[in-house]
Amino acid sequence: MSDLAIPPGEYLEEVLEEMDITQAELARRMGRPPQAINEILKGGKAITPETALQLEQVVGVPAYFWSSLESEYRLVKAKEADAKNAEDEIKVISTYPYAEIAKLGLVAKTKKAIEKVRELRKFFGVSSLFHITAVKAYEPAFRQNERDSVSHESLAAWLRAGHILASKSNMEPFDKTKLQELLPVIRKLTFETEPGKLLTQLSAMLAKCGIALIVIPHFSKTYISGATYWMGKHKAVVMMSLRGSWSDIFWFSLLHEIGHILLHDKRITFLENGTKNPQYLMQESEADTFLRTH
Incomplete structure (x- = not known):
């Protein structure tokens, strides 16, 4: 496919010239207003499937050719518009921890700003970096209020990295009873000193x-040790960042997150020191109680 946007109307104009047919005559033969034909020739009006069939009948060029030409033209125009939008998004890429995401192999290593924009779009699964804050899966990151210096963009990236890695994990469907039975065994692993x-x-x-344990370094300015969320009804995810002391922080966070899995709504993403909503704080307290009693 050519990167040059050529309106199908330009080719149609050549066909009309060869056939010695004027725009007005074409309009009469197709039963269309002359203005509509003029707009098609200039590329302002698209050639619809109906128009393509009419052109086939009048000028003898197959309908599929006109439709293909139109589709290619519109796609090239869309790519041109997308490239312009990507240029506008360059100003926000510095707010995302690109180098840290690249270390995990989740985006390509590059120094070119425009390539970073496209890699981050694919990483987050959005058509524009400006859409990230509106995506439900990332909303908890932008509500995080542990401290004023927290980077909501870094936190959203950390969550997304966990989601991608968890989607590649093989596990059985979530089984609450099995998890409860294994808790004493999991507790015994606190004596294991080799990470x-x-x-x-x-x-x-x-x-x-049915739980994916994802352990990745915390991203800069996330200030978080753990998070819990669900991917569908049968797969829970516990993310750990290994921030702080291994023995103290790790086990506290892990059992706290398991408490959320056993006690709370699957629709909620729980982040360490998340929103100050009273209902959320109550659930955090319940998770703390769980880790002290199990």
Whole structure:
């Protein structure tokens, strides 16, 4: 496909010239207003399937040719508009932790701003970086209020990274009973001091219960150790950042997040020190109580 936007009307004009037919005559033969034909020739009006069929009958060029030419022209024009929009989005890419996302292999390493825009669009699954704040999955990140210096964009990226990695995890459907039965076994793993061995065993256990354990470094200015959310009805995700002391922060956060899974609404994303909504704070308190009693 050519990157040059050529209106189908230009080719139609050549056909009319070869056939020695005027615009007015074409309009009469097609039963269309002369102004409509003029707009088609100038590229202002699209060639619809109905118009393509009429052109086939009048000038002998197949309808599929006109439709294909029109489709290609409109797509090139759309790409031109998208490129302009991408240029406008360059001003916000610095708010996202691009280098940290790239370290996880979730975006391509590049120094070109326009390429970063396109990579971030694919990473977040949006057609524009300006749409990220409106996506339901990222809303909790933009409500986070632990401190004024928190980067909501970094937090949204951290959550998205976890979502992508969790979607690749193989696990059984969520089983609440199995999770409750495994809690004592999970507790015993607190004596394991080798992080790699611990995470391997813990991930395998949780996967049997329908939980994806995603452990990735916290992104700059996220100030978060854990998060919990659901991907559908049968797959829970617990994200851990390993921020702070391994033994203290990790186990506190993990059991706290498991408490959310067992106790609370699957539609809610729970972030450490999230919104100050009274209902949310009550659920946080319930999760804290859970970790102290299990």
